[in-house]
Amino acid sequence: MAQIIEARAVSKRFRQHRRFPGFLGALKTLVTAEYTEIEAVTDVSFAIAQGEAVGYLGPNGAGKSTMIKMMTGILVPSAGDLTVLGRVPHRERQANAREIGVVFGQRSQLWWDLPVRDSFELHREIYGIPRPRFDENLKSLSSLLDLEPFLERAVRQLSLGQRMRAEIVMALLHDPKILFLDEPTIGLDVVAKDAVRKFLSRVNRERGTTIILTTHDLQDIEEICPRLIMVDHSRLIFDGETAKLRTALGSARRLMLEFAADPGPLELKSARLTSDDGLRKHYLLERDDISLVHVLDEIGDTTALKDISIEEPNIEEVIRTFYQRRNAELPPR
Amino acid sequence: MSVYFAFARSAFLTQLAYRHEVWANMIGKLVQVFARVAIWVAIYGGTASIAGVSLEQMVTYALLGGAVTGAIRYESIISGIGQALRTGDVAVWLLKPASFPLYVLATELGRAAFRFVILVVPTVAVVAAVYGMLPPASPFHGVMFVAYGLLAYTIIALLSALFGLVAFWLLTSFSLEWMMQAILNLLSGQLIPFWFFPAPVAVIAAHLPFAWIVYYPSAVWLGRLDVTATLSYFGLGLGWAALLAVGVVLLWRQASTRIVVQGG
Ligand SMILES: Nc1ncnc2c1ncn2[C@@H]1O[C@H](COP(=O)(O)OP(=O)(O)O)[C@@H](O)[C@H]1O
Ligand SMILES: [Mg+2]
Numbered sequence: 001m002a003q004i005i006e007a008r009a010v011s012k013r014f015r016q017h018r019r020f021p022g023f024l025g026a027l028k029t030l031v032t033a034e035y036t037e038i039e040a041v042t043d044v045s046f047a048i049a050q051g052e053a054v055g056y057l058g059p060n061g062a063g064k065s066t067m068i069k070m071m072t073g074i075l076v077p078s079a080g081d082l083t084v085l086g087r088v089p090h091r092e093r094q095a096n097a098r099e100i101g102v103v104f105g106q107r108s109q110l111w112w113d114l115p116v117r118d119s120f121e122l123h124r125e126i127y128g129i130p131r132p133r134f135d136e137n138l139k140s141l142s143s144l145l146d147l148e149p150f151l152e153r154a155v156r157q158l159s160l161g162q163r164m165r166a167e168i169v170m171a172l173l174h175d176p177k178i179l180f181l182d183e184p185t186i187g188l189d190v191v192a193k194d195a196v197r198k199f200l201s202r203v204n205r206e207r208g209t210t211i212i213l214t215t216h217d218l219q220d221i222e223e224i225c226p227r228l229i230m231v232d233h234s235r236l237i238f239d240g241e242t243a244k245l246r247t248a249l250g251s252a253r254r255l256m257l258e259f260a261a262d263p264g265p266l267e268l269k270s271a272r273l274t275s276d277d278g279l280r281k282h283y284l285l286e287r288d289d290i291s292l293v294h295v296l297d298e299i300g301d302t303t304a305l306k307d308i309s310i311e312e313p314n315i316e317e318v319i320r321t322f323y324q325r326r327n328a329e330l331p332p333r
Numbered sequence: 334m335s336v337y338f339a340f341a342r343s344a345f346l347t348q349l350a351y352r353h354e355v356w357a358n359m360i361g362k363l364v365q366v367f368a369r370v371a372i373w374v375a376i377y378g379g380t381a382s383i384a385g386v387s388l389e390q391m392v393t394y395a396l397l398g399g400a401v402t403g404a405i406r407y408e409s410i411i412s413g414i415g416q417a418l419r420t421g422d423v424a425v426w427l428l429k430p431a432s433f434p435l436y437v438l439a440t441e442l443g444r445a446a447f448r449f450v451i452l453v454v455p456t457v458a459v460v461a462a463v464y465g466m467l468p469p470a471s472p473f474h475g476v477m478f479v480a481y482g483l484l485a486y487t488i489i490a491l492l493s494a495l496f497g498l499v500a501f502w503l504l505t506s507f508s509l510e511w512m513m514q515a516i517l518n519l520l521s522g523q524l525i526p527f528w529f530f531p532a533p534v535a536v537i538a539a540h541l542p543f544a545w546i547v548y549y550p551s552a553v554w555l556g557r558l559d560v561t562a563t564l565s566y567f568g569l570g571l572g573w574a575a576l577l578a579v580g581v582v583l584l585w586r587q588a589s590t591r592i593v594v595q596g597g
């Protein structure tokens with residue numbers, strides 16, 4: 001399969017004019033030329049093939065947005081080689097722009113004062129989309145994301161979830177080959193998140209649009225992206241199948257069983273008991289293929305069971321386990 | 334090009350959504366224009382003419398002078414560009430196959446067209462009905478007034494864009510808006526026509542680009558420029574517009590590479 005994005009040892013350093021605090025500091029800031037350097041992306045390499053859906057995961061400040069900005073041509077890498085669809089993005093920014101779609105979760109591209117439909121019309125003019133193709137895309141995409149009820153409403157009157165859905169549809173109207181999304185689910189409620197996730201995986205499957213999505217929500221990636229790239233402190237720390245993440249990193253889901261009456265010690269094969277408070281018992285689900293069904297099956301008589309909860313490991317936890325494991329594997333110095 | 338026309342049209346139509354504002358603006362505009370004309374009436378105080386200019390001519394000048402500056406909001410071009418650069422919203426524009434400064438200009442010209450039709454023409458008509466207004470000096474001058482008017486919009490829009498881009502480096506657009514206002518009041522001839530200026534100052538002011546915003550359109554209407562002067566100053570104005578456009582393009586290129594290399 002052809003690689004449509006290739007990053008080889010890409011780095012980005014930001015140089016910031018050093019600021020001094022206080023009033024005299026402000027004067028000093030004016031006359032000095034001292035800089036502090038921030039490494040936002042360090043030595044990152046990966047290749048992405050046509051039709052993939054890749055999640056770019058990492059905590060805040062890990063360098064995700066910076067990487068997206070380099071791939072879309074609005075930032076120039078400080079070092080390394082980056083090509084998107086065979087081009088160096090910042091050198092051929094406009095040619096690149098015609099073939100990609102970009103959604104920023106925290107920055108709107110819709111026209112605030114205009115009805116959603118008018119924003120789409122302006123987008124059609126900017127990208128010179130042929131009318132029949134535009135109408136067809138608008139119809140199918142907006143019915144999939146249920147935009148029809150608010151197509152005629154001004155963008156400023158929309159809820160965040162509605163606006164985000166409109167942003168995503170707009171980014172797809174010109175049939176981009178690659179769709180970049182920077183934190184598209186940030187701030188959305190559960191229902192809106194779910195709608196966005198379902199839609200994106202459908203777009204990837206049915207239209208063959210390559211998707212690169214940054215997030216700090218592991219669930220976004222599990223539902224949309226078969227492949228995961230994980231970054232932390234500007235460096236790439238994992239690149240592989242999302243399904244293998246847990247096994248690769250050894251972080252397990254947590255299971256809690258609450259009983260109406262204490263059943264006594266309850267050892268399970270499907271889950272490892274970690275603490276037992278009598279009525280409440282905590283387990284770790286260490287294998288991915290074990291689901292609640294297996295657990296309930298094993299318990300058998302569930303009449304005494306009052307409550308069950310499964311907690312996904314959050315990203316900080318996943319990264320912590322990753323580091324612990326890596327440090328354990330390193331030879332002692 | 335049709336993209337920018339689409340921006341202008343959509344800005345024009347968006348104004349319709351703010352109909353309530355139109356009435357308030359209309360009243361404000363009327364008071365303003367009445368005041369400006371009343372001042373000149375008071376200054377003349379029965380004198381037939383001052384420096385060879387009759388009161389009728391002066392009232393006409395004051396009415397026409399507001400036609401351009403009354404429709405355009407140069408401060409919104411300046412603050413619009415300044416803000417987009419500062420907040421980094423401009424990054425979104427770097428992603429589009431369209432030019433951001435041209436988008437801002439097209440949008441503001443669309444709004445100006447709306448204000449021209451809805452605000453300027455009615456207020457000028459009302460005040461003219463009260464105080465009287467001279468017709469254009471000749472059909473030629475009438476036609477050229479329209480051409481000068483369009484050039485005036487272009488020049489004020491380009492000037493504002495230039496000021497707005499400077500805001501990127503100064504990190505403040507407020508002082509620039511204030512400065513633009515002061516310059517326009519003095520050097521466009523809006524407050525006082527150049528024929529009341531001391532001679533050397535008048536000559537300098539008449540060759541700066543600001544003169545094409547208020548002074549020349551009104552002077553042409555009144556027939557104070559003969560046919561050759563009307564045409565040659567039009568050419569000079571076009572030259573200024575071209576120079577300003579080059580300035581906008583260069584500054585924009587500087588600003589956008591700076592964003593691209595260093596980050597918002
Ligand atoms: N324009 C900039 N100037 C200076 N530092 C920046 C700039 N943009 C990002 N950074 C810094 O680079 C690092 C990575 O930022 P970013 O890519 O936005 O992270 P993420 O999107 O993963 O939260 C952070 O430390 C951030 O403060
Ligand atoms: Mg980010």
